[in-house]
Amino acid sequence: MSGFTLDALETIIAVRAGSGDPGSYTRKLLDKGMAKCAKKLGEEGVEAALAAVSGDRIELVKESADVLFHLLVVLRAAEVPLAEVYAELESRTVRTGLEEKASRPAE
Numbered sequence: 001m002s003g004f005t006l007d008a009l010e011t012i013i014a015v016r017a018g019s020g021d022p023g024s025y026t027r028k029l030l031d032k033g034m035a036k037c038a039k040k041l042g043e044e045g046v047e048a049a050l051a052a053v054s055g056d057r058i059e060l061v062k063e064s065a066d067v068l069f070h071l072l073v074v075l076r077a078a079e080v081p082l083a084e085v086y087a088e089l090e091s092r093t094v095r096t097g098l099e100e101k102a103s104r105p106a107e
């Protein structure tokens with residue numbers, strides 16, 4: 001199993017974001033602003049969903065990697081540390097997903 005983690009990727013993104021390297025895709029994307037970063041995240045999410053439905057396992061793995069990378073870029077643009085997302089996920093472990101859903105205010 002790979003020891004590579006989302007924490008490691010978050011650090012790479014932070015370093016590349018601060019690098020000013022014109023060859024950095026991360027820097028280029030962040031320079032375009034939140035709307036562009038969010039658009040890419042949405043596109044990659046749709047592509048991952050389509051890969052899942054098509055049953056293309058290899059494509060699903062690749063699109064999933066794209067989703068995670070672009071999610072971390074959006075979090076970076078929003079100045080939200082990944083640790084905050086981990087904390088939110090951890091807080092949800094005390095109940096089932098359906099219990100959490102039932103506790104939401106009515107829309």
Ligand SMILES: N=c1c2ncn([C@@H]3O[C@H](COP(=O)(O)OP(=O)(O)OP(=O)(O)O)[C@@H](O)[C@H]3O)c2ncn1[C@@H]1O[C@H](COP(=O)(O)O)[C@@H](O)[C@H]1O
Pocket residue numbers: 012013016023024025026027065066069
């Ligand atoms: N994990 C990734 C990663 N996943 C996807 N991508 C890029 O995301 C882009 C998505 O593909 P698209 O064809 O949709 O992109 P595009 O057409 O170029 O994009 P737009 O014109 O729509 O903006 C591709 O250019 C991919 O290379 C990534 N770019 C970088 N990383 C990681 O970030 C590190 C730093 O990258 P740089 O900032 O480029 O140095 C890399 O070493 C990797 O570890």
